[in-house]
Amino acid sequence: MVSVSTWFRYIANKLDYSVSLSYKSYKGGLINDKEVVDSVWKNLFQGKLTFLHWNKGQEMAPTIGDQGGTLLVRKLPSADPMRVFVGDVVLLKDPEKSDNFLVRRLAAIEGYEMASTDEKDEPFVLDKDECWVLADNEKLKAKEANDSRKIWSDFHVKRSWPSHLLSANSCRPWSCTEQVSS
Numbered sequence: 001m002v003s004v005s006t007w008f009r010y011i012a013n014k015l016d017y018s019v020s021l022s023y024k025s026y027k028g029g030l031i032n033d034k035e036v037v038d039s040v041w042k043n044l045f046q047g048k049l050t051f052l053h054w055n056k057g058q059e060m061a062p063t064i065g066d067q068g069g070t071l072l073v074r075k076l077p078s079a080d081p082m083r084v085f086v087g088d089v090v091l092l093k094d095p096e097k098s099d100n101f102l103v104r105r106l107a108a109i110e111g112y113e114m115a116s117t118d119e120k121d122e123p124f125v126l127d128k129d130e131c132w133v134l135a136d137n138e139k140l141k142a143k144e145a146n147d148s149r150k151i152w153s154d155f156h157v158k159r160s161w162p163s164h165l166l167s168a169n170s171c172r173p174w175s176c177t178e179q180v181s182s
Contacts, residue, residue, distance in 0.1 A: 018043035020077035055103045059135035104133035
Protein backbone atom coordinates (compact mmCIF):
# COMPACT_ATOMS: atom_id res chain seq x y z
CA MET A 1 0.00 0.00 0.00
CA VAL A 2 1.20 3.48 -0.84
CA SER A 3 1.48 6.04 1.95
CA VAL A 4 -0.90 8.98 2.26
CA SER A 5 1.93 11.45 1.60
CA THR A 6 2.66 9.70 -1.72
CA TRP A 7 -1.00 10.07 -2.75
CA PHE A 8 -0.97 13.78 -1.84
CA ARG A 9 2.25 14.29 -3.83
CA TYR A 10 0.73 12.45 -6.81
CA ILE A 11 -2.48 14.52 -6.67
CA ALA A 12 -0.45 17.75 -6.36
CA ASN A 13 1.67 16.79 -9.39
CA LYS A 14 -1.43 15.86 -11.37
CA LEU A 15 -3.13 19.16 -10.46
CA ASP A 16 0.04 21.07 -11.41
CA TYR A 17 0.13 19.25 -14.76
CA SER A 18 -3.60 19.85 -15.38
CA VAL A 19 -3.37 23.57 -14.64
CA SER A 20 -0.22 23.96 -16.77
CA LEU A 21 -1.73 22.10 -19.71
CA SER A 22 -4.97 24.10 -19.51
CA TYR A 23 -3.01 27.36 -19.27
CA LYS A 24 -0.98 26.45 -22.36
CA SER A 25 -4.20 25.67 -24.24
CA TYR A 26 -5.74 28.96 -23.11
CA LYS A 27 -2.65 31.01 -24.06
CA GLY A 28 -2.50 29.21 -27.41
CA GLY A 29 -6.11 30.13 -28.16
CA LEU A 30 -7.32 26.52 -28.19
CA ILE A 31 -9.83 27.13 -25.38
CA ASN A 32 -11.60 30.24 -24.11
CA ASP A 33 -11.75 31.50 -20.52
CA LYS A 34 -15.04 29.67 -19.86
CA GLU A 35 -13.49 26.32 -20.83
CA VAL A 36 -10.39 26.60 -18.60
CA VAL A 37 -12.00 25.10 -15.48
CA ASP A 38 -13.51 22.24 -17.51
CA SER A 39 -10.12 21.58 -19.06
CA VAL A 40 -8.42 21.46 -15.64
CA TRP A 41 -11.02 18.99 -14.30
CA LYS A 42 -10.85 16.84 -17.44
CA ASN A 43 -7.04 16.66 -17.32
CA LEU A 44 -7.07 16.06 -13.57
CA PHE A 45 -9.47 13.12 -13.65
CA GLN A 46 -8.95 11.66 -17.14
CA GLY A 47 -5.38 12.67 -17.97
CA LYS A 48 -2.39 10.43 -17.33
CA LEU A 49 0.92 11.51 -15.79
CA THR A 50 2.76 8.49 -17.16
CA PHE A 51 2.55 6.37 -20.27
CA LEU A 52 4.46 3.57 -21.99
CA HIS A 53 6.52 4.35 -25.07
CA TRP A 54 8.07 1.74 -27.35
CA ASN A 55 11.46 2.97 -28.51
CA LYS A 56 12.77 1.39 -31.69
CA GLY A 57 16.15 1.98 -33.23
CA GLN A 58 19.73 1.90 -32.07
CA GLU A 59 20.29 5.59 -31.35
CA MET A 60 20.21 5.06 -27.56
CA ALA A 61 22.23 1.80 -27.48
CA PRO A 62 23.73 0.58 -25.17
CA THR A 63 21.51 2.42 -22.63
CA ILE A 64 18.42 1.02 -24.33
CA GLY A 65 18.99 -2.24 -26.24
CA ASP A 66 19.81 -2.30 -29.96
CA GLN A 67 16.34 -3.63 -30.74
CA GLY A 68 14.63 -0.96 -28.63
CA GLY A 69 12.48 -1.37 -25.56
CA THR A 70 9.44 -0.21 -23.64
CA LEU A 71 9.95 2.90 -21.53
CA LEU A 72 7.84 4.36 -18.75
CA VAL A 73 7.56 8.09 -19.48
CA ARG A 74 6.55 10.77 -16.97
CA LYS A 75 4.85 13.87 -18.36
CA LEU A 76 6.10 17.22 -17.13
CA PRO A 77 3.83 20.21 -16.52
CA SER A 78 6.62 22.47 -17.72
CA ALA A 79 10.09 21.54 -18.84
CA ASP A 80 12.49 23.88 -17.12
CA PRO A 81 15.95 23.61 -15.51
CA MET A 82 14.36 22.89 -12.13
CA ARG A 83 12.61 19.72 -13.42
CA VAL A 84 14.96 18.45 -16.13
CA PHE A 85 18.69 18.01 -15.62
CA VAL A 86 21.69 17.48 -17.89
CA GLY A 87 22.14 13.72 -18.21
CA ASP A 88 18.40 12.92 -18.13
CA VAL A 89 16.91 10.82 -20.91
CA VAL A 90 14.05 12.73 -22.54
CA LEU A 91 11.29 12.11 -25.08
CA LEU A 92 10.63 14.82 -27.66
CA LYS A 93 8.78 15.25 -30.94
CA ASP A 94 10.69 14.45 -34.11
CA PRO A 95 11.00 17.70 -36.11
CA GLU A 96 10.93 15.76 -39.39
CA LYS A 97 7.87 13.59 -38.55
CA SER A 98 5.48 15.34 -36.17
CA ASP A 99 3.69 12.11 -35.21
CA ASN A 100 6.96 10.44 -34.17
CA PHE A 101 8.94 10.80 -30.92
CA LEU A 102 12.69 10.67 -30.30
CA VAL A 103 14.40 9.39 -27.16
CA ARG A 104 17.63 11.27 -26.48
CA ARG A 105 19.91 12.33 -23.62
CA LEU A 106 19.85 15.96 -22.49
CA ALA A 107 23.44 17.20 -22.93
CA ALA A 108 23.11 20.95 -22.30
CA ILE A 109 20.50 23.48 -21.21
CA GLU A 110 20.02 27.23 -21.51
CA GLY A 111 23.15 29.19 -20.59
CA TYR A 112 25.59 26.45 -21.63
CA GLU A 113 28.24 27.35 -24.19
CA MET A 114 28.57 24.88 -27.06
CA ALA A 115 31.96 24.59 -28.76
CA SER A 116 32.60 22.23 -31.67
CA THR A 117 35.77 20.25 -32.28
CA ASP A 118 35.46 21.45 -35.89
CA GLU A 119 37.17 24.86 -36.22
CA LYS A 120 34.65 25.91 -38.90
CA ASP A 121 31.85 25.98 -36.33
CA GLU A 122 31.69 28.99 -34.05
CA PRO A 123 30.85 28.51 -30.36
CA PHE A 124 27.42 29.65 -29.23
CA VAL A 125 25.44 29.87 -26.00
CA LEU A 126 22.06 28.17 -25.69
CA ASP A 127 19.35 30.79 -25.19
CA LYS A 128 16.41 30.65 -22.80
CA ASP A 129 14.12 27.66 -23.47
CA GLU A 130 16.74 25.90 -25.62
CA CYS A 131 18.49 22.62 -24.97
CA TRP A 132 20.92 20.27 -26.70
CA VAL A 133 20.12 16.56 -26.99
CA LEU A 134 22.35 13.70 -28.12
CA ALA A 135 21.97 10.02 -28.93
CA ASP A 136 23.92 7.67 -26.63
CA ASN A 137 25.23 5.45 -29.45
CA GLU A 138 28.73 6.77 -30.13
CA LYS A 139 29.07 4.48 -33.18
CA LEU A 140 26.54 6.56 -35.12
CA LYS A 141 27.56 9.61 -37.12
CA ALA A 142 25.81 12.92 -36.40
CA LYS A 143 23.52 12.58 -39.45
CA GLU A 144 22.48 9.05 -38.42
CA ALA A 145 21.87 9.92 -34.75
CA ASN A 146 19.10 12.43 -35.52
CA ASP A 147 19.98 14.57 -32.52
CA SER A 148 20.81 18.27 -32.04
CA ARG A 149 23.99 18.00 -34.12
CA LYS A 150 21.97 16.96 -37.19
CA ILE A 151 19.04 19.24 -36.51
CA TRP A 152 21.34 22.22 -35.92
CA SER A 153 23.12 21.68 -39.25
CA ASP A 154 19.92 20.83 -41.20
CA PHE A 155 17.52 23.42 -39.86
CA HIS A 156 19.89 25.96 -38.23
CA VAL A 157 17.80 25.92 -35.07
CA LYS A 158 18.33 24.43 -31.66
CA ARG A 159 15.85 22.11 -29.98
CA SER A 160 13.27 23.59 -27.67
CA TRP A 161 12.67 21.96 -24.32
CA PRO A 162 11.44 18.38 -24.27
CA SER A 163 7.94 17.86 -22.94
CA HIS A 164 8.46 14.43 -21.38
CA LEU A 165 11.08 12.92 -19.11
CA LEU A 166 12.18 9.32 -18.86
CA SER A 167 12.88 7.80 -15.54
CA ALA A 168 26.11 11.61 -18.50
CA ASN A 169 27.01 11.18 -21.59
CA SER A 170 29.85 13.15 -23.12
CA CYS A 171 28.85 15.87 -25.54
CA ARG A 172 31.18 14.76 -28.32
CA PRO A 173 31.81 16.17 -30.90
CA TRP A 174 30.55 19.21 -29.01
CA SER A 175 31.83 20.15 -25.59
CA CYS A 176 29.49 21.71 -23.07
CA THR A 177 30.60 24.38 -20.63
CA GLU A 178 28.22 26.02 -18.22
CA GLN A 179 27.96 29.75 -18.82
CA VAL A 180 29.09 31.79 -15.83
CA SER A 181 27.18 35.03 -15.33
CA SER A 182 28.99 37.99 -13.91
